[in-house]
Amino acid sequence: xKIAIYPGSFDPITKGHLDxxxxxxxxxxxxxxxxxxxxxxxxxxxxxxxxxLIQESVKGLENVEVDAFEGLTINYAREKxxxxxxxxxxxxxxxxxxxxxxxxxxxxxxEIKTVFLTTKPKYNFISSSTIKEIFLNNGDxxxxxxxxxxxxxxxxx
Ligand code: ADP
Numbered sequence: 001x002k003i004a005i006y007p008g009s010f011d012p013i014t015k016g017h018l019d020x021x022x023x024x025x026x027x028x029x030x031x032x033x034x035x036x037x038x039x040x041x042x043x044x045x046x047x048x049x050x051x052x053l054i055q056e057s058v059k060g061l062e063n064v065e066v067d068a069f070e071g072l073t074i075n076y077a078r079e080k081x082x083x084x085x086x087x088x089x090x091x092x093x094x095x096x097x098x099x100x101x102x103x104x105x106x107x108x109x110x111e112i113k114t115v116f117l118t119t120k121p122k123y124n125f126i127s128s129s130t131i132k133e134i135f136l137n138n139g140d141x142x143x144x145x146x147x148x149x150x151x152x153x154x155x156x157x
Pocket of ligand 1: 015
């Protein structure tokens with residue numbers, strides 16, 4: 001059974017993340033989408049909220065599990081018996097950081113491979129920070145996030 005971890009901040013989950021996740025579910029037997037958090041660094045949304053919004057957004061995807069972890073992703077992957085890490089690439093600007101991260105991970109855990117996926121062009125530019133920026137300036141985020149995320153943000157106003 002090929003298990004893949006899709007780690008990230010997901011603060012909040014976007015349609016870009018969901019597109020990557022959807023593709024990953026077609027390739028692997030099980031995909032664990034995992035919120036990487038650090039108890040000393042707080043994001044925009046609490047981890048519990050991020051998890052709830054992911055859970056509501058992935059309903060209907062059968063081979064997906066939702067979880068959170070602290071510490072090194074490779075340790076978490078080993079704990080879960082996963083052999084693959086999924087990361088997404090948007091622009092060339094992502095490449096340098098993602099390359100460094102995957103090489104560091106591969107040096108620490110050669111048995112765990114990183115697989116890079118891209119989204120459909122219409123989701124390519126979406127990032128959690130763009131969503132927050134649009135929302136905080138009263139823009140419409142409905143095209144970029146799932147319904148549960150949109151409803152959650154609408155209730156914040
Ligand atoms: P992190 O803080 O670990 O970068 P994010 O939640 O921002 O967490 O992103 C998780 C992963 O999803 C990263 O590999 C990121 O490049 C990828 N990703 C996010 N949005 C998109 C998108 N629109 N297209 C492709 N990849 C994406």
